[in-house]
Amino acid sequence: MIGLLSTQQHINDLIAFTASNVKTLLECSKEKLHYQHRLLPTLHVFIKHTFYHCKLTPDILIVALIYLNRLKNSLPHKSKGEFDTPYKMFIAAVVLASKFIEDSNTTTHSIHKFISPLYNSRQVNEMERGFL
Template sequence: MTSALDLKALQIFVAGPVTQDMIHKLVVATLQVIPCKDTKNQTYTSTDMKVKPLPSLMTFLTKLVRYTNVYTGTLMATLVYLNRLKAKLPKNASGLPCTRHRILLSCLILSSKFHNDSSPKNMHWAKYTDGLFTTQDINLMERQLTFLLNWDLKVSNDEMIESLDSLLEPIRYDLVRSSKVKKFLQRQHHHHKQAPTPVAAGPAQPEYNYPSPASTVATTTTSSSSPISVTPTHSRSSSTVSSLFHTRSSSTSSISSVSTNATTISTHESSSEVDPIIEFAALKEEMELKNLLKQLNSGSYAAQQMAYVYN
């Protein structure tokens, strides 16, 4: 039973060009159809009355392929006709030195006419034989072969695959191998899609020096024994700093806790210069903030002064 792999291999085979291996296979099949006398040193008289040596089957078929530019499928269907003819001929049949040439040529002519809409006429086929056969000879060959084949010229896929098994084997092997490679790549791709995507580490945070006048000041809650940490979030720019410190004092003068909320600066940079009044106000606020931080760190600032609101 023909498989899908065989049909695909046959499709690829008939789409390719005619090769020397195909010609060789046809020659071998023709030699097995009927035993004939030795063709060595045999001559024939061509239509132009010249004596020429009888060409070998290989040379004869190669010239026909070159002259007619026959398709691969048409040429290899000839192999099916040769096998059918071999099965119909008597076992004790024998032929003349040119009988094999006649059989091969007539099979090719019938295949060309049956499988193509247009085909060379018999007068053209006679010219392709270099005078070995006349048009009348070719007409007789064609009638005899159709009679022997019982006018059954249809070639099925099963017959083609069976006759071309040795030529289709490399194609089947390549198809199976390419299919395995394709499935392997698909599995790899599927496995890669299911694998978790590693989370890329974020960029390292840059380190800043002491805050500039235009930096956003953020303070954390700490006890009286630890200093207040100041973390800038923006580089120096023309902006205002707004921070609110909330404190709670007890009956004693010690600081229990300090809570601060830092707001983000909205900066709008422009190509014009900074107003000197704004720059002066920013520098003044920076000095007051430094003094406040210094007093808080030293612990000498009174608890009641922590209620000071810095704008």
């Protein structure tokens, strides 16, 4: 039981660390200009729900963090984004990480399905291409 609690705490710490890193990638607007912006929970909650609903592994989050760090290092100084830019960057990084780690598209499909009320498949594909 203690091992399970410890593992759960590590996962919660990884989720919090991921949210903190994604939030600081670039300066983003605080204004929720579009309808879908108003549907978004906090970034931490979004990442946590994505992790559990899509059955992500810690490995996927770690690889996504590596991709996000590389992105941060390549962004022009003082880059700015819309309110949902961190959410989109997280989605793109997780999709790419899951494709790198897994042989099947199971996780990618579950991510598409989970975020479909907010972003359609075309938008997710654009996020992914834009990330590359």
